[in-house]
Amino acid sequence: MTDLTPEEKKAKALEAKAVKAILKSYNTARAFDKDARKAYAVDRLYASGKANPDWAVDANMIGTFIDILVSFLFAKNPDISAQPGEQTGKTPDENAEMFADTMRIVIRRLWKDARLKKAVRKMLRSSLSIGPGWLKGIMVTQSKNDPVIEKDLNDAQDNMARLMATRKEIKEDDGLTKDEMDEKVQAAELLTESLTTKLEVIIRRGLALDFVRGEDVQVSLDVSEISDYLDANWVANQMFVEKGDVRVMFERLTQDDMQEAKIYYQRKVNNEPGATTGDLTDRDAEKFTQSTETQGDEVPFVRVIEFWDKRDNHIKTMVDGVERWAREPYQPANATSRFYPYFLIALFEVDGDRHPQSLSGRLAKLQDEYASARSAGRLARSRSIPGTIFDSGTIEPGDIRKIEAAVEQEYVGVRPIAGGKLSDSFAPKPVGRYDPRIYDTGPSVRDMERVSGVQEALSQAGGQKTATEANIEQQGFASRTGADRDTQEDMLNDLAQYTAELAIQALPYEYVKKIAGELAFWPEDLDFEDVVTHINLDIEAGSTGAPNKEQERQSWSVIMPLLRETMVIIQQAQATGNLPLAEALTELLEETMQRMGDRTNLDRFLPKLAATPTGAVPIGDTGAQATPQAGGAQAPTGTPTA
Numbered sequence: 001m002t003d004l005t006p007e008e009k010k011a012k013a014l015e016a017k018a019v020k021a022i023l024k025s026y027n028t029a030r031a032f033d034k035d036a037r038k039a040y041a042v043d044r045l046y047a048s049g050k051a052n053p054d055w056a057v058d059a060n061m062i063g064t065f066i067d068i069l070v071s072f073l074f075a076k077n078p079d080i081s082a083q084p085g086e087q088t089g090k091t092p093d094e095n096a097e098m099f100a101d102t103m104r105i106v107i108r109r110l111w112k113d114a115r116l117k118k119a120v121r122k123m124l125r126s127s128l129s130i131g132p133g134w135l136k137g138i139m140v141t142q143s144k145n146d147p148v149i150e151k152d153l154n155d156a157q158d159n160m161a162r163l164m165a166t167r168k169e170i171k172e173d174d175g176l177t178k179d180e181m182d183e184k185v186q187a188a189e190l191l192t193e194s195l196t197t198k199l200e201v202i203i204r205r206g207l208a209l210d211f212v213r214g215e216d217v218q219v220s221l222d223v224s225e226i227s228d229y230l231d232a233n234w235v236a237n238q239m240f241v242e243k244g245d246v247r248v249m250f251e252r253l254t255q256d257d258m259q260e261a262k263i264y265y266q267r268k269v270n271n272e273p274g275a276t277t278g279d280l281t282d283r284d285a286e287k288f289t290q291s292t293e294t295q296g297d298e299v300p301f302v303r304v305i306e307f308w309d310k311r312d313n314h315i316k317t318m319v320d321g322v323e324r325w326a327r328e329p330y331q332p333a334n335a336t337s338r339f340y341p342y343f344l345i346a347l348f349e350v351d352g353d354r355h356p357q358s359l360s361g362r363l364a365k366l367q368d369e370y371a372s373a374r375s376a377g378r379l380a381r382s383r384s385i386p387g388t389i390f391d392s393g394t395i396e397p398g399d400i401r402k403i404e405a406a407v408e409q410e411y412v413g414v415r416p417i418a419g420g421k422l423s424d425s426f427a428p429k430p431v432g433r434y435d436p437r438i439y440d441t442g443p444s445v446r447d448m449e450r451v452s453g454v455q456e457a458l459s460q461a462g463g464q465k466t467a468t469e470a471n472i473e474q475q476g477f478a479s480r481t482g483a484d485r486d487t488q489e490d491m492l493n494d495l496a497q498y499t500a501e502l503a504i505q506a507l508p509y510e511y512v513k514k515i516a517g518e519l520a521f522w523p524e525d526l527d528f529e530d531v532v533t534h535i536n537l538d539i540e541a542g543s544t545g546a547p548n549k550e551q552e553r554q555s556w557s558v559i560m561p562l563l564r565e566t567m568v569i570i571q572q573a574q575a576t577g578n579l580p581l582a583e584a585l586t587e588l589l590e591e592t593m594q595r596m597g598d599r600t601n602l603d604r605f606l607p608k609l610a611a612t613p614t615g616a617v618p619i620g621d622t623g624a625q626a627t628p629q630a631g632g633a634q635a636p637t638g639t640p641t642a
Contacts, residue, residue: 016323022307022316026236029221034282036355037215040130041284043360046367047129057374061445062363065452066128069359073484074120077111078492079540080104085533098521100535105516106507107499107537110207122211123345124488131356132226133345134212136237137495139334139502141205205511207499212237215285217342225354227346234309235340240264240288240301246319249304250326253319261302262321264288310339334505335528336498343498345491347484362451370444377439380432387429393417394425453481489539496537501528555596563589563605571607 004012045051049060082104084096114137123133219226220233229235243263247253266288283289288301303320314329332339346356390400399414406412416422448454503512505528512522526534566585573582590602 012324015325019318019323019325022309023305023318023320025220025234026218026305026307029218032221033218033355036131037282037285038280039355039358039361040214041280041282043130043358043364044285045280046360046364051364052368052371055371055375056378058371059374061370061448062360062367065363065448065454066125066359068454069128069452069481069484070121070124073124073481073488074117074544076544077108077116078489079543080107080496081536081538081540082107083536085536095521096534098519099523102512102516102520102522103500103503103531103535103537105520106503106512107496109515110499110503111209114207114209116209119209119211120488120492123343123491124347126211126214127345127347127356128359130214130360131346131348131358132214132217134214134217134237135343135345135491135495136210136212137341137343137498138208138210139206139506140208141333141506205507207502212342213287215282225349227344227349227356229342229344230338230340233311234307235342236305236307237342239304239306240266241304243300243302246302246304246326250317250319252328253322253324253326257319257322257324258302260321260323261319262290264290264301264303265298266301308340308342313339334502336501337529337532338494338498341498343491343495345488347487359452363448366444366448366451370441370448373439373441373444377436380434380439384431384434386431389427389429391425453484485541485544488544489541492539492544493537496539497532500531500535500537504528504531559593559596562592567605567607574607 042051046062047066049058049063052058082100084100119135123135125133127133216239217235217237219229219235223229223232241249243258243261246258246261247255267286288303304326305318305320307316307318309316309329313331315332316329317325317327319326332341348357348359348362350357392400394416395414396417399412402412403414414422416425504522504524504526507522509520509522509524513520516522566589570582570585573579573585586602586606589606593602
């Protein structure tokens with residue numbers, strides 16, 4: 001290692017001091033929340049049905065309820081409503097409506113490509129299992145933005161970084177054996193060939209969504225509840241990266257730096273059967289540990305901490321054990337009104353508690369009561385099986401074996417030893433009386449249904465219920481889970497706004513046109529803070545759940561006659577030039593359908609005015625200039641008038 005100048009030594013000391021200060025605040029907060037992480041480990045045992053392996057019978061009721069709730073709360077990606085922003089005394093012009101429609105299409109496509117459904121279902125399962133459910137979203141416009149989400153994007157830029165790191169290792173590692181040196185040289189040659197042949201995508205765009213485990217996210221202690229994380233000074237998440245990939249991701253780290261990094265190993269089986277809840281600690285919630293679990297070779301990992309500091313709007317990246325930045329502190333590539341890329345679902349918050357409760361924690365004692373009753377009932381039944389006792393002094397052992405082997409009603413010849421009466425040598429075995437009412441699990445199951453909101457019609461495979469009774473229970477389930485849906489939809493509304501702010505900065509018009517079509521309106525010079533002014537984004541209520549066919553049929557039977565009659569009146573009003581009446585009737589229909597909970601797009605059914613003649617200016621057009629695009633498309637520029 002070359003000698004450092006006094007200025008370089010001073011800079012290195014200042015950097016180490018800054019890294020230590022950040023790590024100290026991070027580790028202090030981690031120590032403060034260790035009881036919560038211990039609760040995560042206990043809750044996961046209950047959610048997986050492994051909390052009490054000694055029970056004779058232990059049906060995993062909690063896991064079943066979690067599966068049901070996840071499938072009903074998020075069955076599909078939500079419907080997004082995008083409308084031009086309302087302004088006093090103004091009617092939205094055509095450009096504003098086109099911008100809103102374009103943004104809606106872009107968000108839906110970004111969410112679909114990012115596999116939103118998979119990520120949100122993991123969030124919900126985490127929230128139900130341990131309390132918090134975390135999601136992280138980053139707009140990817142190049143290969144290096146976020147090491148957690150983008151590590152699988154193996155594009156040319158990643159390969160170039162890997163090539164440079166490999167060459168650096170070859171140059172630095174004088175102690176390598178010939179075989180090790182040949183292996184590294186061969187790896188460098190393969191990477192060079194991959195770059196030369198241009199087999200990979202040079203650049204990728206889109207939204208990347210990644211589920212983050214609850215114990216991997218840490219919120220600063222200046223907020224008393226983690227649900228207030230948007231107001232926190234900082235939010236950080238830890239990630240574990242294979243040691244061999246660290247220098248590819250973080251080029252400024254040297255081989256000497258990696259010698260100081262703490263090594264972690266992945267746990268082979270987490271919360272395996274046999275563990276008792278009383279023996280668990282906060283470390284049992286972690287997926288990685290510093291202690292090795294086998295005597296053989298294990299893949300070494302290092303812990304990378306990504307620290308989003310709102311106090312100076314910088315992202316600081318550290319490797320546990322290394323006293324320098326893994327990457328120079330930097331600001332996010334795309335600014336947003338919320339700063340943090342994290343999103344939280346907390347379904348069971350308790351006033352005054354820093355961490356939300358979980359469904360597993362709320363049902364744990366009822367699960368134990370259920371398992372206790374079922375286990376005791378099983379033992380009682382086995383002990384109440386009839387049996388026969390005999391006088392061993394009057395019956396030969398060989399005769400007894402013949403009696404035991406007689407399983408059908410054949411004749412068995414025996415000879416009493418003392419010549420006494422055969423009936424005096426046998427008697428029924430006394431057994432305890434089995435009363436099924438003592439071991440009834442009905443009360444505990446009903447209590448679990450009340451707490452979880454899952455009705456019997458959803459958790460029971462069969463039964464003697466009528467269709468009406470089952471439908472009533474399903475409606476009750478929908479109302480019971482209404483609060484959970486509201487929490488989920490609030491998060492999705494925030495995510496929609498966040499996605500819009502990122503998209504307007506990161507996606508060029510040509511890219512948007514591929515998604516939304518030739519008529520897409522995309523003002524590239526619009527500031528991200530103005531998106532909320534020009535567009536109202538909302539998640540259609542209940543659009544993530546499984547469709548209620550019965551309710552939809554009833555709603556449509558009422559709406560269709562009204563729609564059919566009003567269509568004729570609207571067309572007559574348009575034909576006579578009474579456009580205000582036609583517009584008022586359209587608004588009336590939209591309000592009626594909204595109040596009935598119908599999300600059908602009304603524009604599909606209403607009659608349209610005749611097309612505007614060529615060269616005419618559409619109603620409400622402000623005369624915004626249009627820039628000719630390739631292929632004859634017209635792409636309006638500038639800020640939409642809303």
